Amino acid sequence: METQKQKKSFGQWIKTSITIRMLMVGILILVLLIPLSYIQNLISERSYRQEEVVKEINQKWGNEVLLYGPVLKVPYQVHSQTKTWDDKTKSYIQENLITVYNAYFFPNTLDIKTNIESETLGRSIYESVVYTADMKIKGSFTVPNFEIKDIEADDILWNKATVIINSTNLKGIRSNLTLNIGTESYPLRSKYNQNSYTNTLETQFIKEISLPKENTVEFDMDLIINGSEQLRFVPVGRETNVAMTSDWASPSFNGNYLPDTKTKEITENGFKAQWKVLQINREFEQEFFGELPQINASAFGVKLLIPVDEYQKSERATKYGYLVIALTFLVFFLIQTISKINIHPFQYLMIGLALSMFYTLLISISEHSSFLKAYIIAGIAVVVLIAMYSKAILKSLKFMGFIGLSLTALYAFIFVIIQLESYALLVGSIGLFLILGTIMMISRKIDWKND
Structure with a gap:
């Protein structure tokens, strides 16, 4: 009887432990590095194809x-x-x-x-x-x-x-x-x-x-x-x-x-x-x-x-993919921890794959349109998809709106950094500092002692 209670309490601890949740989110982020690396390889392949075609055109016209x-x-x-x-x-x-x-x-x-x-x-x-x-x-x-x-x-x-x-x-x-x-x-x-x-x-x-x-x-x-x-x-x-x-x-x-x-x-x-x-x-x-x-x-x-072509801009955008996934997971993690709402690892994985799909949409659309239009279309599609999905798993319009606004601000921030050259590092550092400060303020409400 006592052994059964111990097993039950251990299982309950696994489900509610903040440390376990953090480890789980960290592992999922590492797993999602795999599709991101494939996307970067796809960009390199398409860019190489572009160089070959441009070289062939130049050779026929004149080097x-x-x-x-x-x-x-x-x-x-x-x-x-x-x-x-x-x-x-x-x-x-x-x-x-x-x-x-x-x-x-x-x-x-x-x-x-x-x-x-x-x-x-x-x-x-x-x-x-x-x-x-x-x-x-x-x-x-x-x-x-x-x-x-x-x-x-x-x-x-x-x-x-x-x-x-x-x-x-x-x-x-x-x-x-x-x-x-x-x-x-x-x-x-x-x-x-x-x-x-x-x-x-x-x-x-x-x-x-x-x-x-x-x-x-x-x-x-x-x-x-x-x-x-x-x-x-x-x-x-x-x-x-x-x-x-x-x-x-x-x-x-x-x-x-x-x-x-x-x-x-x-x-x-x-x-x-x-x-x-x-x-x-x-x-x-x-x-x-x-x-x-x-x-x-x-x-x-x-x-x-x-001027910097679509593939170069897409490549620069994918370099921030790890940051987008990590910050998005962190937002869900904070909501889960503060509101006591359980989010399954599979749901984290779906959110991460949706974030990865942003880059494939960006590459494919930018090949037939401008980078700005492709970025807006891909951004809106992913933000709406994740916001609607968060409504289903968090059961709250308030959280849905917060996640939608957070992702919109994050994608807008990255777009600004991509467009900048001389001030990209400065603006990026200031932006990350503000994000870190906001997360620190929100995480104060988490009771780490009862983990």
Whole structure:
């Protein structure tokens, strides 16, 4: 008889113990981490698919554009002597060898004016931003200095001099390229370059009238090119000036040099920016002998920054999923403890799964609409579902309204944090501090001694 009473009292303690309830809620929260992790994997998978589609669109339209040039290329001869053994004469024969190298001379001035017109291309539910850049390029070459390498005038092969331009995107060029030097025009043609990040365009041999043998010569050219993601230039001029305008409202200026803050202007209709780079600002010389080095790391320009897309926002939202589940369970736990209403673990599990469904609704709806609309629809659906369910298990309109308002405030708070960038940590910390203070005030009514 006494043993039966002990069993009954132990079973009653299991049902009413606050400690047991807390352990149960904690275990359920850990269990619900599993569907949340699957949801995060789903977002990553969909985001990766988006990247693949965007990459394919960009490849067909034209990848990023990096422009490097024009550069004057002048071959020259180097004389050397070698000795070879002659078995017939039983002596060494001295021979003169002539090796041809190339000298590269950068422009004295380089001015580039470009207008970027952006366009949105879509495939299925995915979109990519591409652009068409209309460039006006002009500058000048001064008389090359071969004396620094002790190269004699007779060894300079002026009759084989050319001008080259390097670019990462020949596929996107939409105009026949002609370089005007002085009074002459020279078409540019592709030249295969196996070991270079950029592709080379080169003119035919420059006529003597166009060469800067004794005086400075000026050049100009027009270029229309399709590209995506970003547009950059290597400052090869002794003085490089770039002026850029665009109808894209979210630029990200990158590279080694930033535009002049006095001329930079960003509005909802586009942006304007200007750069001025001097030779003294660079890490490389004005001329090279032998090989043209890789100086792409010195490039600067603009990236057409795509605002945070739906998948990035959804991923940020899921990072707060653990917080939403924990706080919602805590609200139910406090109501259960204070009102002495019994809530079964299965009911906690249903509430947790409903909270998890918010993120799948958010992802699926945002693929066909804006993130704001998707967030509102998913939030309303989950809040109404849990509020109606709480009415069934708590048997009180007061508790139903309290839970509905709590979830609405929580989702609104998280939405604000997602939209913020610079102040996200500050606002989040203040919000969590206020939530913690509220919970501490409410939990004072719980009698922990009778556990």
